[in-house]
Amino acid sequence: DAKTTQPTSMDCAEGRAANLPCNHSTISGNEYVYWYRQIHSQGPQYIIHGLKNNETNEMASLIITEDRKSSTLILPHATLRDTAVYYCIDGSSNTGKLIFGQGTTLQVKP
Amino acid sequence: NAGVTQTPKFRVLKTGQSMTLLCAQDMNHEYMYWYRQDPGMGLRLIHYSVGEGTTAKGEVPDGYNVSRLKKQNFLLGLESAAPSQTSVYFCASSLNGRAYEQYFGPGTRLTVT
Numbered sequence: 001d002a003k004t005t006q007p008t009s010m011d012c013a014e015g016r017a018a019n020l021p022c023n024h025s026t027i028s029g030n031e032y033v034y035w036y037r038q039i040h041s042q043g044p045q046y047i048i049h050g051l052k053n054n055e056t057n058e059m060a061s062l063i064i065t066e067d068r069k070s071s072t073l074i075l076p077h078a079t080l081r082d083t084a085v086y087y088c089i090d091g092s093s094n095t096g097k098l099i100f101g102q103g104t105t106l107q108v109k110p
Numbered sequence: 111n112a113g114v115t116q117t118p119k120f121r122v123l124k125t126g127q128s129m130t131l132l133c134a135q136d137m138n139h140e141y142m143y144w145y146r147q148d149p150g151m152g153l154r155l156i157h158y159s160v161g162e163g164t165t166a167k168g169e170v171p172d173g174y175n176v177s178r179l180k181k182q183n184f185l186l187g188l189e190s191a192a193p194s195q196t197s198v199y200f201c202a203s204s205l206n207g208r209a210y211e212q213y214f215g216p217g218t219r220l221t222v223t
Contacts, residue, residue, distance in 0.1 A: 034210050043114075043200050043214025044153065087152060096141050096160070096209030097168065100152030 003027070004088045009105040012082075018075040020104050022088030025069045031091055033064060034098065035073050037084040044087065044100075047073065078108045112136055114215035116201050122221045123191045131186040131218050133201030139213070140206040142184035143168075144176060146197040147217075153200060159184055160206070191222045 005023045012018040024033060035047040048055055048062045050071070055062045061074040075082055087103040117132045133142065140161050145153040145168075155168030159178040173195060175187045184203075188195060198219050202212040 032210060041217070043202070043217055044212075045214070046211045049210055091210070096143060096158060096204060096212070097155060098153075098210070098212065099169070100145075100154070102150070102152050 003090055003099065004101055006086070006088050006101065006104045008102070009107065011107050011109055012075075012078045014080060014108055014110050015077055018078040018082065018106055018108070020073040020075075020086050020088075020106065021070065022073070023070045024088065024090045027068055027090045033062070033068075033071050034089045034091070035060070035062065036087045036089065036098075036100075037082075038087070038103070039081075039084045047086075078106075080108050080110065082106065083108045114201055114203055114213050116199075116215040116218050118218060119216070120219045122223065123188075124223055125192060127191050128187070128189050129191065129220075130188075131199055131201075131220075133184045133186070133203075133215060134182055135203040135213070136182065137203060137205075137213065138181070139203035140181070141204045141209050141212075142178065143202040143204075143212065144174070144184065144186045145200045145202065146170065146195075147200060148197050156186065156199075191220075193222045196220060196222045 034049040036044040038044040050062045064071045085103040114135045143158040144156040147153045157176040162181040165176045177185045198217045201215040204212045
């Protein structure tokens with residue numbers, strides 16, 4: 001079973017920031033937080049990952065709390081194409097064993 | 111660069127029939143994975159491989175077999191299909207050392223009647 005908890009669904013207005021929360025209260029010291037998204041009927045797409053520092057790339061920012069028990073994925077300027085299911089996953093960096101929960105369905109509205 | 115491709119895209123099987131799903135990647139990735147996704151659910155790992163000639167079980171391996179004879183290909187076999195195996199199957203690959211960054215194929219939609 002997934003070790004992370006996320007809200008089932010969220011809405012966001014186009015052009016605004018989308019902030020997707022995730023709780024990973026049982027994460028251990030050497031486990032990372034990974035974010036993927038899955039646009040309808042497509043394979044999942046890797047977004048970003050982090051250990052304890054905040055991270056940013058061309059797609060998103062990841063803010064991890066100091067106690068590492070939760071994180072937030074930020075899409076700074078959401079577009080309609082960002083409508084997808086977003087998965088937060090915690091795990092060891094190199095096993096490749098990603099355990100996907102049910103994720104958060106983000107609906108970006110015009 | 112085609113990335114990760116899957117063959118076929120759709121298939122309908124009768125209970126008890128067998129079939130093989132093919133996954134191919136052209137990124138020279140060491141790791142490859144097979145997942146299944148049931149309606150409204152997240153993905154579940156079936157089997158994975160960390161290199162040519164190696165395979166290992168994931169979360170839900172029962173009823174499936176895999177082979178990795180060539181680095182670029184990962185085959186998923188169903189020997190005797192059951193309705194419970196109706197699902198969308200995704201293949202993925204990743205580099206050794208970046209196993210968390212997996213590249214997924216477009217999926218195969220399998221229906222077992």
